[in-house]
Amino acid sequence: QRNYPTQILLYMLATGSQHGCLILKNKQTGWLKDIWFDFDTHIDITSDAIKRAERVYAARETKTPPERTQDRSLCERCDFNSICMPDLLANGGISFLDSEDLATKLQRRDELKKLFDEYNDLDEEVKDTIKKTGVGEKAVGNFLAKVSEVHTTRKVPLTWDEQKTSYLKVQINKLKGE
Numbered sequence: 001q002r003n004y005p006t007q008i009l010l011y012m013l014a015t016g017s018q019h020g021c022l023i024l025k026n027k028q029t030g031w032l033k034d035i036w037f038d039f040d041t042h043i044d045i046t047s048d049a050i051k052r053a054e055r056v057y058a059a060r061e062t063k064t065p066p067e068r069t070q071d072r073s074l075c076e077r078c079d080f081n082s083i084c085m086p087d088l089l090a091n092g093g094i095s096f097l098d099s100e101d102l103a104t105k106l107q108r109r110d111e112l113k114k115l116f117d118e119y120n121d122l123d124e125e126v127k128d129t130i131k132k133t134g135v136g137e138k139a140v141g142n143f144l145a146k147v148s149e150v151h152t153t154r155k156v157p158l159t160w161d162e163q164k165t166s167y168l169k170v171q172i173n174k175l176k177g178e
Contacts, residue, residue, distance in 0.1 A: 005037060009046045012039050030157040127170040135168070139175075146171045 012020045022035045
């Protein structure tokens with residue numbers, strides 16, 4: 001939770017602002033809560049963040065690994081995980097699963113994730129292009145694309161007024177045959 005004020009204070013430092021505001025919204029009631037920051041009052045948070053950043057950049061340049069952490073979720077993004085992980089495995093900090101089948105599946109999962117990301121990007125691009133042609137059925141190569149308009153009603157936060165909206169939905173099916 002200390003990250004939000006730190007981020008605002010660093011923005012204030014970068015822009016030369018004396019005051020900053022963090023606005024929180026209650027998702028259930030829609031009420032807003034503002035928390036104001038005075039740069040001079042919170043200078044210690046800013047200076048601590050800058051010192052931490054300087055230590056991180058210095059460690060990266062000298063290739064010096066950071067001190068061990070108990071938060072293992074940081075390990076996957078750390079530049080030094082190839083140094084710490086073997087040591088953690090050898091000293092019992094992390095248990096080892098001896099399963100070639102599982103290792104193969106994890107490797108394949110990683111390969112498919114890249115394809116999944118590519119699929120999502122391409123799917124979005126294709127559907128955006130098809131939406132531009134308007135409502136109806138369209139044949140493209142061996143595929144049938146159906147564009148329909150969906151109407152919904154939603155409550156507007158704060159006022160709770162009903163707002164009618166609509167959007168285009170695209171459904172793509174491959175035609176049978178070659």
